Amino acid sequence: MDPHLLRKLNRERRARRAVLHLTELEGGRDRVIREGDPVAGALGEAVAAAFRSGKSGVAEVEGRSFFLNIHLPPPKIVIIGAVHISQTLAGMAESTGFAVTIVDPRSAFATAERFSGVDLVAEWPEDVLKLRPLDSYTALVAVTHDPKIDDHPLAEALRAGCFYVGALGSRKTHARRVERLTALGIDAADIARISAPIGLDIGAANPPEIAVAILADIIRSLRRRPLREDAP
Amino acid sequence: MEGIADDDLDPLSIAERWMDDGRMVAIATVVDTWGSAPRPAGSHLVVDENGNFHGSVSGGCVEGAVIGEAMEVIGTGEPRMLDFGVVDETAWRVGLSCGGRIRVYVERLG
Structure with missing residues (x-):
């Protein structure tokens, strides 16, 4: 060699x-x-x-x-929101080989009791992502339902070319999100990459099932991703 | 990468560090596996001219043999393909007790 x-x-x-x-x-x-x-x-x-x-x-x-x-770089999942879905998703994602980080500035949600053994950061995504930038081998999952928390990391994920970008919320919620991201100057083609409603359509009926739908969606995106043709 | 212990680095990073230290290095790579081989294709074992090594190509079954071959490859510079399995009665010595079979490519760095 x-x-x-x-x-x-x-x-x-x-x-x-x-x-x-x-x-x-x-x-x-x-x-x-x-x-x-x-x-x-x-x-x-x-x-x-x-x-x-x-x-x-x-x-x-x-x-x-x-x-x-x-x-291949070890794939990561950054979850915005220390909610019920994230509790199941974090465990399953680690079992399937993803490194997981959960970010939620609401310290009532982001507690060690609810997320033992998980890399959990109780700070604003803006601050966390400056130190730990997203990349094309990272999936971003935004599940707080709160635009103040979700919008910035969603925009960052699209800019960084994350292989998966998903956001929780109904079609109506997502339509308003699209308007806000457009106002932030994000291209329509990039916004269209967001998986919303989040996850594969398996009729998930509760938070743990939504976590299954999200993880399956992430794995599909990783294994079927288009390859970069503009590598620096 | 100063200050990082060898144990915290993967074999290819170790190989680069050893090369920078002026050591002669061989890289052994699992290229094919059949059956219940313990380490997947792409796994590395790196060896220096004194027989120091890092990483693994099996669960420890054939490392000794690979290290010996690697030191010879460092001497000659000619890459070799090694084949390990449990197909003959000498298997207890340099075979895979798990019943798998692996092919290991050994080459010199530089």
């Missing part, structure tokens, strides 16, 4: 950007591919599949054998 490639690979991983180390197993020639870098033909298809699935493996292309080692 080329030392420069190792440095590049580690730099990308530290920056939480998806990256793939490609090695031709005969001869050992290797290269580092960032998400969105063009790779032609059947090898390109194998590379794209690895970026989507996060699974490393060998690909045989035109009689040549390649090892594709994919490094």
Whole structure:
């Protein structure tokens, strides 16, 4: 392995950007591919599949054998709102491999008793996201129902290209939210990325079931996401 | 990354640190698994010229053999593909007790 490639690979991983180390197993020639870098033909298809699935493996292309080692940043979920839905969602999300942070400035909601073992921050999202910025391997779930708390992180999530952005509320509530986000200067195409009403439509009837619908929606968005084509 | 203990770093970060310290390094990578292999494809074990190592390619079953091969790869610079399974009677020595099979690619850094 080329030392420069190792440095590049580690730099990308530290920056939480998806990256793939490609090695031709005969001869050992290797290269580092960032998400969105063009790779032609059947090898390109194998590379794209690895970026989507996060699974490393060998690909045989035109009689040549390649090892594709994919490094996806560990996916995170930031939940705005320390509510009943979040209690179930946090536990299930951690079981399925997501790192979870819950943010809610209302200290009556954000208590250690209700969220033991969860990374819980009882501060305004504006302040928290300055220190812990969102990125494309983070899902943002806004469930407080309060525009004062939800709107800013929703706008930030769309700007940061979060792979999932969901907001709790009826169609009517969401229509008013769309107006407010438009007034903040967010593009209609970006606003349309918000999952609202939040979660897959499974007829969820109570907060824990809504949590299931949200998590399924997040997993679908992660595994079926379009790949970035403008990687820096 | 000064001040971070080796234990807090993953194998590829360790490899970079060892390289910066002027050590010769080999990287072993699980490229294929069959059956109940304990570590998935993409897992790394890094080894220096003195046999210091970090990471794993199995549950500890074949690391000893991989480290020996890695030190030879550091010497020759020629990458190798290693195949481990429980297919013969020497399996108790360098095989996978879990019944799986793995292929491990070993290459020198630089």
